[in-house]
Amino acid sequence: MNDEVTVDTSKTIKDPIHGAVKFEGAAELELKNLLSDPYFQRLRRVKQLGFSDHVFPSATHSRFAHSLGVYGVAKRLLSVVEPKGRGDDWSRKGKACLAAALLHDVGHGMFSHAFEHAMEKFIETHPEVGEQFKDAVNHEKLSRRIVTETSVARVLKRIGGDGFAEEVAAMIEKQDPDCIYTSIVSSQLDADRLDYAKRDPYFAGVSSGGIDLDWLVDHLRVGTRPSGQFFYVDSKAFISIEKFMVTVFQLYPTLYLHHRTRGFEHMFSRLMVRVFELIGEDAPEKAGLSDTHPLVHFFREPGNLEHTLVLDDSLFWGSLHLFLAAPDEAVSQLAKRFAERRSYPRHDVWRIAEGLAVKHRGYMALSASERVGVLHNACEAACAALTDDAGIWQDSCHYDTYPRKLYTERRIEGGHPQQINVAHGGLIVDIASVSPIVASAAAFTIHRIYYDDTVKGLGERLDDAITERLKVSVAAELERAGMISTPPADPH
Numbered sequence: 001m002n003d004e005v006t007v008d009t010s011k012t013i014k015d016p017i018h019g020a021v022k023f024e025g026a027a028e029l030e031l032k033n034l035l036s037d038p039y040f041q042r043l044r045r046v047k048q049l050g051f052s053d054h055v056f057p058s059a060t061h062s063r064f065a066h067s068l069g070v071y072g073v074a075k076r077l078l079s080v081v082e083p084k085g086r087g088d089d090w091s092r093k094g095k096a097c098l099a100a101a102l103l104h105d106v107g108h109g110m111f112s113h114a115f116e117h118a119m120e121k122f123i124e125t126h127p128e129v130g131e132q133f134k135d136a137v138n139h140e141k142l143s144r145r146i147v148t149e150t151s152v153a154r155v156l157k158r159i160g161g162d163g164f165a166e167e168v169a170a171m172i173e174k175q176d177p178d179c180i181y182t183s184i185v186s187s188q189l190d191a192d193r194l195d196y197a198k199r200d201p202y203f204a205g206v207s208s209g210g211i212d213l214d215w216l217v218d219h220l221r222v223g224t225r226p227s228g229q230f231f232y233v234d235s236k237a238f239i240s241i242e243k244f245m246v247t248v249f250q251l252y253p254t255l256y257l258h259h260r261t262r263g264f265e266h267m268f269s270r271l272m273v274r275v276f277e278l279i280g281e282d283a284p285e286k287a288g289l290s291d292t293h294p295l296v297h298f299f300r301e302p303g304n305l306e307h308t309l310v311l312d313d314s315l316f317w318g319s320l321h322l323f324l325a326a327p328d329e330a331v332s333q334l335a336k337r338f339a340e341r342r343s344y345p346r347h348d349v350w351r352i353a354e355g356l357a358v359k360h361r362g363y364m365a366l367s368a369s370e371r372v373g374v375l376h377n378a379c380e381a382a383c384a385a386l387t388d389d390a391g392i393w394q395d396s397c398h399y400d401t402y403p404r405k406l407y408t409e410r411r412i413e414g415g416h417p418q419q420i421n422v423a424h425g426g427l428i429v430d431i432a433s434v435s436p437i438v439a440s441a442a443a444f445t446i447h448r449i450y451y452d453d454t455v456k457g458l459g460e461r462l463d464d465a466i467t468e469r470l471k472v473s474v475a476a477e478l479e480r481a482g483m484i485s486t487p488p489a490d491p492h
Contacts, residue, residue: 009087013068017199018213021072025087027095030159031071031102035064037155038309039106039146043067045312049200050111051264052255054341056204059255063105063112069199073213074101074191077184080220081229092167095159097181100171101191103152107143109311111268118269122276129280136302144169150305180222180229183417188407189231189241197248206255208247212240223415223428232421232428241420242437249406249442257402257446263343266398266450268316271323271334278328288326293319333454346400347463349379349447353470360474362483369441374477379447381476382469386449392465396452406442407432 010024011032023032034040043064052059078094079085085094109115119137123129135141146152147169156165170176174186184191194213201208219237223230233241278287279299289296294315298307323335337343353375357363366374383399386392409432410419420431432438449466451458 015065015069015072017069017195017202018072021068022075025089027088027090027159028098030155031099034099034102034152034155035068037151039150039152040064040067040103042309042312043105043108045314046108046110046112047313048112048196049204049255050114050261051268052204052258052261054264054343055258055260056206056255059200059204061199061203063108066195066199067102067105069195070104070191071098071102073194074098074184076213076217077191077220077231078181080217080231081180081184081222092160092164093179093181096164096167096171097184099156099159099168100185103143103147103168104172104185104192105139105143106146106152107139107141109137109139109142110313110316111265113139114265114268115272115311117265118272121269122273125273126277126280130302132303133299136298136308140173142308143172145305146308147172177418178227178416180231180417183231187418189244189420193248194244197244197251200255201247201251204255206251208251208254211244211247215240216244221423223421225414225416228417230415230417230421232415232423234423238422238435241422241431242435245407245420245431245438249404252402252404253444253446257404259346259348259448260343262400262446262448263346263450264338266400267334267337267344270396271331271338274328274330274334275323278331286326286328287331288322288324288328289319293322295319344396344398344450345453345459346448346450347459347466349383349449349466349470350375350445352466353378353382353447353474356467356470356474357478360478360483363478366481366483370481372443374474374481376445376447377480378470378473378477379445381473382466383447383449385469385473386462386465389465392461394452394455394458396455397458397462398450400448400450401445403445404443406440407438409438 010022011029013021015021023029044062046063047053048061048063048066049059075098078090078097082091082094085091116137116139123134148165153165156168160167171182171185174182176182186192194211198211198213216233216237219234221232221234223232275287275295276299278284279296284291284293284296294307294310298311301307320335320338323331324339326332326335357375363371387399409430410416411430411433412419413427413429415421415428421428422431422434424434449462451462453459
């Protein structure tokens with residue numbers, strides 16, 4: 001009879017995007033143990049796409065699943081750098097890279113970026129709050145603390161000894177952008193993007209160009225420069241890399257920046273700001289909360305990481321009934337909008353500007369990129385004037401603008417870890433140097449005004465004011481572009 005005990009040397013987790021995500025060898029199994037750590041488990045209760053499931057009902061996947069997927073992709077990329085590495089054979093930097101990939105989102109608050117943006121608004125209007133509060137709502141600083149000061153740090157010490165947790169935190173923070181291992185965790189072709197560009201449209205049900213990850217990884221190569229190594233793709237994967245870049249770019253207007261999702265995010269910001277104002281006035285009961293509520297504990301002791309453990313989506317939804325019954329009208333009315341899925345309406349400033357611009361002679365003679373520039377500048381000028389007009393602008397109004405470029409070029413010949421490098425005619429160059437699609441410098445910016453439609457006549461007044469200001473700014477921008485700005489005469 002054989003009395004030997006069989007010890008598992010690998011564990012596999014099934015994933016709908018990447019198939020099998022494997023943890024092999026002692027170091028990776030320690031990372032597998034991190035999945036059960038309370039700070040990592042919290043990510044199960046933080047949706048990857050915040051309020052997007054109010055628009056795309058199946059977009060309910062979590063930061064936990066995304067982080068696991070990023071780890072799986074990072075391991076594949078690491079295999080290109082260290083082809084003989086596996087399990088315990090990875091280099092120290094390789095192990096730090098896998099840990100950083102797994103933990104890169106561990107500091108995110110409820111509804112992912114939405115909570116951080118809400119707290120930025122609170123800090124902006126309440127500059128008297130202390131540094132501890134500011135640090136506690138910054139997901140990057142919070143990630144560092146979780147990685148280096150908690151039970152997570154003890155697991156990392158078992159993997160790499162003293163100083164290893166600090167190395168992982170530094171990689172998450174991108175302290176060494178010239179390092180190929182850092183580029184796996186954070187770059188324009190990193191494991192994070194390669195996961196979410198597949199995962200997010202899959203769960204949202206949004207059609208996208210798709211990414212052939214297998215083909216990309218198979219044709220990923222490692223180049224060398226004086227300051228270190230970098231990835232590049234050979235000519236066979238040129239179309240695939242373009243497809244990846246366009247897919248990520250197009251996810252922003254179709255999914256991440258959907259107008260209704262952004263409306264809910266603005267409402268969430270207003271609700272959280274008001275709740276924290278009341279807590280700061282020692283009147284949490286006006287927000288429907290008791291002195292023992294987790295949000296009260298967090299506000300009063302923001303530096304206590306134990307309070308961070310409960311800052312997840314379920315805390316908000318579990319408190320909604322309290323907010324609905326709040327004596328403070330602003331809190332209860334905003335909560336009611338969430339309960340009824342009524343996001344703030346908006347005026348699409350870009351669309352209004354476009355409708356005005358096409359009436360001008362010469363506008364359509366401009367190139368596409370020139371037209372985008374004209375509209376962007378006109379919208380920016382009109383919105384700046386509007387937000388400064390105290391006669392129209394109210395506290396409930398919100399100017400939502402977000403610029404997005406297809407790619408940030410560096411054009412460093414010979415390759416660099418923070419640019420997308422391609423092999424071209426015996427050289428290794430930035431993809432912007434050789435791709436017509438990337439060289440087009442495609443970009444867009446949203447310009448929207450959200451408002452509270454319970455304020456009588458506010459929507460109509462804003463619409464009139466936006467239109468009048470755009471008439472001036474569109475004409476000025478067309479003149480600056482050398483076009484005739486006078487609209488054609490009405491034939492009638």
